Amino acid sequence: MGESETNAERIRRTVGVIPIGRVSSYGVIADLAGLPGRARLVGHVLRHTVTPSLLPWQRVLRSDGRLAFPADSTPARKQTSRLQDEDVVVINGRVNMQRFGWQPDLAELLMKLGC
C-alpha cells in the first residue's frame, strides 16, 4: 500500500542529511521534509527522539542562528561543544548563519532521500 512513513521519520531523515560543519534551521528542515510551516514539529521530534546520539541534532538552530536552548543551560553547552567539535564557531549562543548556514537544492535533497 501507500507510504507509511511517519512525519517524525521524515524529519529525522532530513536532519541526517545536514553536512558536518554546517547548520540548518527548524523551519528549513520542516520545508525540506515536506512539512512547510511546521518548524515546531521538528523541535518536538528532536526532543522526543529516543536515540539522539544517532542524529546530528546539534546542527539544527533557530532561523536567526541562536541555539534553541536557554543560554548557559546544560543542553546548550553540550550543543555548543558538539558544534565546536566540527569547527562551527559559536559566539554568545549563536552561529553566524551567513557563514555556516546550509540549504540544499531541493532536487538534490530528494535524490539523497531516495525519492
Place this chain on the structure above:
DNA sequence: ACCTTGACATTGG
C-alpha cells in the same frame, strides 16, 4: 475530549 507546553517562524510596532 479539553487545556497547556513547547529544541519555532513571521509579521508588525
Place this chain on the structure above:
DNA sequence: GCCAATGCCAAGG
C-alpha cells in the same frame, strides 16, 4: 534589537 500576536500541532496532564 525587543516584545506581542498568530499560526502551527504532537505530547502530556
